[in-house]
Amino acid sequence: MQISITKDYPGGNIHMISQEDSHVQLQQEMRDSDGWWFYWNFCAEASEPGEVIFEFTNGEVIGPYGPAISEDGIHWYYDREETFLSHTAFRYHFGNKPIWFAYSIPYQLSQLHSFLKENAWKGITCHTLCVTEQGREIPLLRIGAPETGRNILLTCRHHACESCASYVLEGVMDWLLAKDNLLVRECCIHIVPMIDLDGVENGDQGKNRLPHDHNRDYTDQPIYAVTKAIYQYTENVPLLMGFDFHCPWKWGDVNSLWSIVQGEEPFAKAQQAFSQILEKVTADPKIYTVKNNTVFGSGWNIHRTPSAWRFFFRRGAQVAFSLETPYFGEMKEPFSQDFLRKLGHYFAAAMEQYYLRFLRNE
Ligand SMILES: [Zn+2]
Structure with missing residues (x-):
């Protein structure tokens, strides 16, 4: 054979x-x-x-x-x-x-294009944030009302291989576009769904890329075109919230649980408040509880390294964090494409609740 x-x-x-x-x-x-x-x-x-x-x-x-x-x-x-x-x-x-x-379920640029084609009529607009080192155009999507000055930034694939996170992000966009909601009426949601687009399309690991990976590029001297473009883009877009979608280590322990990565205080307070809302929204401890969170000072989460969520706080976000979505989970069935999108629906509903409770009347 x-x-x-x-x-x-x-x-x-x-x-x-x-x-x-x-x-x-x-x-x-x-x-x-x-x-x-x-x-x-x-x-x-x-x-x-x-x-x-x-x-x-x-x-x-x-x-x-x-x-x-x-x-x-x-x-x-x-x-x-x-x-x-x-x-x-x-x-x-x-x-x-x-x-x-x-290894797990892939998500490539062509899938994002299919999603955008199906949903273009619902009011999602597609722009180009910048051009990558290898000449690819990085998509920048917008949903909602730019004139409100209330901005939410969503990013994904700082680590190229973390494909399951893209399905969650697609679920968030799907929820935002599906029905009338506060976020779309009163905010503008800016989305950069493929930060390391070259890595995604080339099939790179992307994680721990040398000299440093895209999530470690939020320094005084960023080296990647996309980071520089995000710096520039957000200069005039003060953030209200910012979320960065990731997948964790391969499997086992917290890596099999849907988890919000908490920072130290003062960041942890808002992250905890969001977590409590997400727990209520999901209403199933098998899917998510606050106890799943990767708290600062535990496991690998002990360094104040440069990362997108810290940058989002610097740009004014009242709440920001990395969300870790497992590659497989540890439920009866492994996470399917549809289930991952459903996680995105929960997350978007939690975003709306958080906005309503903590940000709308500020
Ligand atoms: Zn990651």
């Missing part, structure tokens, strides 16, 4: 080590990341129907539900029963068509 493997499409990332009959050895590509990370994404086709074993040789990079699987590169699912062998190997029974596999 011959297995042909390609990464020659947006988001592709794989290095084939060897193939012996129906056993393939692979590795994720670290590219310019400092140290180890776990993102991979490839398309495979077998020369004849049959079972193939894919074995990864650099660390545990197969999630608890097996690989994300797609027959068209757009719709994705998991099938633990049929695929999962261990955190380093999975099997798949090929028919006679190509199959896409990925």
